[in-house]
Amino acid sequence: MSFWEYLSSRHQQLLTDAYQHASAVFQCMVVATLIGVLIGIVSYRTEWAASLATMTTSTILTIPSLAMIGLLIPLVGLGVAPTVIALTLYGLLPIVRNAIVGLRGVDPSLVDAARGIGMSRLLRLVRIELPLAWPPILTGIRIATQMLMGIAAIAAFASGPGLGNEIFRGIGSLGSKNALNQVLAGTLGIVILALLFDAAYVLLGRLTISRGIRA
Numbered sequence: 001m002s003f004w005e006y007l008s009s010r011h012q013q014l015l016t017d018a019y020q021h022a023s024a025v026f027q028c029m030v031v032a033t034l035i036g037v038l039i040g041i042v043s044y045r046t047e048w049a050a051s052l053a054t055m056t057t058s059t060i061l062t063i064p065s066l067a068m069i070g071l072l073i074p075l076v077g078l079g080v081a082p083t084v085i086a087l088t089l090y091g092l093l094p095i096v097r098n099a100i101v102g103l104r105g106v107d108p109s110l111v112d113a114a115r116g117i118g119m120s121r122l123l124r125l126v127r128i129e130l131p132l133a134w135p136p137i138l139t140g141i142r143i144a145t146q147m148l149m150g151i152a153a154i155a156a157f158a159s160g161p162g163l164g165n166e167i168f169r170g171i172g173s174l175g176s177k178n179a180l181n182q183v184l185a186g187t188l189g190i191v192i193l194a195l196l197f198d199a200a201y202v203l204l205g206r207l208t209i210s211r212g213i214r215a
Helices: 003-043 047-062 065-076 080-090 092-104 108-116 121-158 164-172 179-208
Strands: none
Touching: 003 047, 003 080, 003 092, 003 121, 003 164, 003 179, 047 080, 047 092, 065 080, 065 121, 080 092, 080 121, 092 121, 108 121, 121 164, 121 179, 164 179
């Protein structure tokens, strides 16, 4: 069976796996973004706190994904739970690091001017600092998403959702007539999803970043 024939015969299952893969990555990125930006807000003003945040999230990223999921299985079981936890943890480093860099890069004179007209610290953060720090934060989100697209494939090891199941089925049946087709279909699906997500982030950047900041 050729690759195109395989795609035609399995397109419904492949679309389901692709949807589950994209959904898992998207939901984990939302959680990782909220947590990562919060960590950046809490730590960026103090050098030791920023270093601790960056070092901790860097350490998490050094743990092999297969080992991470394997360690989580006895704690939370198989399926969605270990996938969500692992992906969220792996997505933190680029967001935390870029949030800290972005917030530290805000012109202090703008913050002082906002303070001078009576803005509270929370209002300065929401109206001045976070909007100006958004471009590097978005870059961190884009980098984290590309990473998670590949890491999410390992979730199939713990019976998780996504295109990794297609890849693992192919690897598990090496020598069969469709083994290569399964691995190729899963891999190409992940690459296409990664490109679509990146294009969406480019569009989001154009919609949410003013021309003055982009320039």
